[in-house]
Amino acid sequence: MKKLGLATALLLAMTGAQAYQVEVQGQSEYIDTTANDKDFTGGLQGTYYLKDVDSSKGPLAEAAFLNQASNVSVAYTYGEDGQEFGDRTVHHTFGVKGEAYIPTQVVPAYASASYSHTIADNKAGNPDGNGDRYALELGAFAAPNFLVAVGYTSVADQTALDAFNVMANGVVKSVGETATIGQDQDAITARTKYVGAIDGTNMAIGFESGLVYGDDTAYNLGTTLFVTPKLSVGASYAESSFAGTPDSAWGANVNYFITPAVAVGASYVNANAEQLALDTQTVGVNAKFRF
Template identity: 30%
Template structure:
């Protein structure tokens, strides 16, 4: 009997230890339609390395790095293939770093590039923010896009927070506003979203954003689900519908592994 109890205790301790992680890699596949006429397929890869082990015991697994105030570096790559004869693929890649100091200061930097076969668009971004408390941060970000001479500068202010609810439930929410300065016009964008976590493993999200720059406006609504069948594995699905002057929709399916 004592041996059985000891074995159970060792197994539980091992499971708890493997729940923490330092890195993760993921893949996503999607299909959709642009302008109501052109179908597309897309596939992407992403990864993130945290400078220290991430404690997953503070809330939802999907929010673990945020709640543990983790510093990290990440990368991403994706390619989109339009279902049009002779059309070029649209490739994008990016790298980013986020540093959180002992005084709760947040410093972020990112670079990304998009190549549609004819033009390249390079985006540089730098952000500074702070944790207002252990479960809420706010970050101001300046970014600039150079699209072969057509520039777009943006100043964003974004807030993210996770609230503990009754029982095993939690609610995470995002609020953001941005000022956009294009070559000939300026404008703004707004975004808001929330994820209801039934428990630490399962979350259901809803988000919306809108953009208005000169004569161009768009609005997007998305709904998604994230599920951890085990602490080291995440499965996710997301559907979005974009309207306005830029019309598109699609569904994305993804999976990630932590280690």
């Protein structure tokens, strides 16, 4: 009976269950830079929603946001950088995060807290690095499906990355953001997010923006067109005033839900450095599984 129940649950997930409570995501990026050789990353994230998420309305990719679904997540990312036969370092980042959507008499409120720890394992015999990163965020829905949030981030060591930023936005943006915060260690963040239907169609549009203010300043902009509830295409742009990273980067992505429970996607980022040999291109793939 246990085997039959497991098989039934798997079949429902694969063929189109309209509600889910767990999401597992995996991703990997190949990185081509003028400074390093054959870099790549990989990562896994698991999210548990406190209540079932209804994915029957709106874009499948944004079901949790549209449902204002409180959740807890864990993530792990792996990355390598450095010359193939030189000073090569392997990075392991572990993270835990909680998001809460809170109904109030005025507008829905939002809060999140996260912690990430990075271990930088140097393969050339140089000292290893360890770093912690904490983030808090508070926000509210200024209009239906329109979130405005501000936050505080503490990066105790510049080794530390945000595991969830790597999973959501890729390694170029994540590394650039950490470098932008710099030795200041503390940073103020702000972001907005909106998802809305396009009248008279089954399409929807999404917009996101973000700002990080530390030793230097970085911002990012993104838009996504949900051609159907299953298919989306997006574009993004990011810029940093810190001279030690690429000055700007643009990206494109596409994601498709094979069923309401299984999705695959691909991404591309092109980052340009004006003063240093840090031009970078990344190609990424990802997959999601919901049940």
